[in-house]
Amino acid sequence: MLAHLGTRTLAGAVVVAGVVTLTFLLVRLAPGDPVERLLGPTATPAQLEAQRRALGLDRPLAAQYAIWLGRFARGDWGTSIATGRPVRALLGDAVPATLALVGTSLVLSYLLGLAVGAWQSGAGPRVDTALSIATVTLFAVPGYWLGLMLVMAFTYWAHWLPAFGAAGLDADGLTGLSRLADRLRHFALPLATLTLIGIGGAARFVRGAMRDVMSQPFVRTAEAKGLSPFHVTRRHVARNALIPVVTLLGLSLPALFSGAVLVEAVFAWPGVGRRLVEAVQARDYPVVVAATAVTAVLVVAGNLLTDLGVAWIDPRIRRERRET
């Protein structure tokens, strides 16, 4: 088990290193001059040249890469070209916001997805069809559009919830419970958007997995033994259906982060995704590279966690790995 975990961690590190290198190359080869953008159209060629030297952009690509990699590994992620703030501080603020959003929505959407999928696999054809239509629709809705529609309903029509940001303008003056309530109110719409689109995919997959397990001979045996349908579903079907579901959870992490990027952009949620979108639009190289690397690390770490989760759920995998 430990050896397996070691291999997976190593593979994850290779993925992160590859992503970082690829990102570095892509943004450096891209057209568009960040120095011109930084100094504006009135800059003289001499000023441009000086700024380029100050940022190290006049050196050969390989040298830039070597210097940058050394600094990156030591935790010096450079300075944002567009805002002048240190990249590490910029993303340091953003990572907890993204983790809170993605983590909470992951837990909620899988719990609700499991509930809906399990309900469907035990229900009659009518309920099943109705729920299938609902989940396939949720699965198809683009997150950014759902976000806009929720803003329209809950902010503009009902005046219940704020449309963007993580805290109100007066948040610094608030204390205790009212401050918490302000935070939660801002959290509600991005979370609901990301969770709703997540439920569709999770429920569709749970339904399929439950159906697969239900057609297995051991389920018929359990039924033939006279066990109650509830007992069969809970102890025999759900437990086995959980294995592919947890595996899917790991595989769906990249898609979840993809969704979070757009949802963060719509709601101006101060996370890694919004920083990435802003940095791409401004061609802010250091931020683009660092934000991509941070996303890759989060995805790889999430995959490792789900790997452990699968081993925890499935005794067969634990034993197999202990033997090898």
Add this chain to the structure above:
Amino acid sequence: MRALWRDRRAAFGLAVLVLVASAAVAAPLVSTGNPTAQHDVVATRFLRPLATDHAGAFHALGTDRFGRDVWTRLVYGARVSLAVGALAVLLSVVIGVLIGGVAGFWPGPVRTALLALTDFVLAVPRVVLLLLLAAMARPSAGLVVVVLGLTGWMSVARLVHGEVRSLAARPFVEGAVALGLPRGRVLVRHILPNALTPVIVSAALGLGNAITLETSLSFLGLGVQPPTPSWGNMIASGRDTLVNAPWVAAAPGIALVLVVVACTLLGDALQDALNPTMRYQTAR
């Protein structure tokens, strides 16, 4: 095949796709014919759906803030969004079949390298890759096709790889190799035609995905550029007028959801029709 025709999901999916595609093809016939036409802006902007303007023109889905007819923009946007999505899927299928086919038929370091590449690209969030690639050049519809194609081939490659590997051990392939045919020819003429069935499912599901991602990029301003209508930039422009003209953002979104649902249902139905064990289960 007959099972597929009787499947309600396939019927619905095909009907929606055919309807939207024919509306897109026949756009000049079913609309005012000019998605960027602006008449008297002050008098015709923000007309509600089903309204008739002062000149007597009927606007089924209302008008946007420039007085442009939303229905007309929707059908012309369908041209762009569907074409971009279809071309992107085509490109990713070609790349995926190539990589999967080669990885499946040439064991050793080639296979290892190609499979590692596939896993590597799969591990990166697709939107992050899209943003990176889209930021590299001036945004345009062509760029979106290329970028979506380059980031969407992995599932096809995996399917084809598995399929080719199992086919490579079959007697008819061994026979073809034994006849002394070049391996490339064996792969293209004998193996790939037999390996393409599961790719159809993947392409149907991928089409919905590609169309959604095109709209996402256009929504962020990195895809199809206004004034050319695409469903994504229509939603983006409707975002600013959510309060007084919610239909501008709602209409393309609903169209998008319908098309993606159609693709997903069609893909599901195809999968069941192609998978005999599942067919047996549903019959039971």
